[in-house]
Amino acid sequence: MTDQDIRQAISEELERIAPDIDFGAVDPTSDLREELDIDSMDFLNFITALHQRLGIDIPELDYPKLTTLDGAAAYVAKTLGESAA
Incomplete structure (x- = not known):
C-alpha cells in the first residue's frame, strides 16, 4: 500500500x-x-474504522500517534510494513 493509498483511506474514514x-x-x-x-x-x-478497514491492531497506547494526518499515515505505513514482514 502506497503512502497515497494510506492517506486516501485515512481521509475517507475521517470524511465519514x-x-x-x-x-x-x-x-x-x-x-x-x-x-x-x-x-x-x-x-x-x-481508530476503529482504520482497524477494520486496514486490518491493523492499534493499541490504546498508540492513539496519540494518530492525532495528525501525517502521524496517522506514518503509523499505518509502519504497522502495515511490520505485518507484511
Missing part, C-alpha cells in the same frame, strides 16, 4: 466522521480533533 470538512484545507501536522472539531468518541470511531 466529519463529512462537511474540506480535507484539502486540513493542516497535516495539526491535531485532527481540533482541525475537524471532533470529540473523543469520534476519534475512537476513526
Whole structure:
C-alpha cells in the first residue's frame, strides 16, 4: 500500500466522521480533533474504522500517534510494513 493509498483511506474514514470538512484545507501536522472539531468518541470511531478497514491492531497506547494526518499515515505505513514482514 502506497503512502497515497494510506492517506486516501485515512481521509475517507475521517470524511465519514466529519463529512462537511474540506480535507484539502486540513493542516497535516495539526491535531485532527481540533482541525475537524471532533470529540473523543469520534476519534475512537476513526481508530476503529482504520482497524477494520486496514486490518491493523492499534493499541490504546498508540492513539496519540494518530492525532495528525501525517502521524496517522506514518503509523499505518509502519504497522502495515511490520505485518507484511
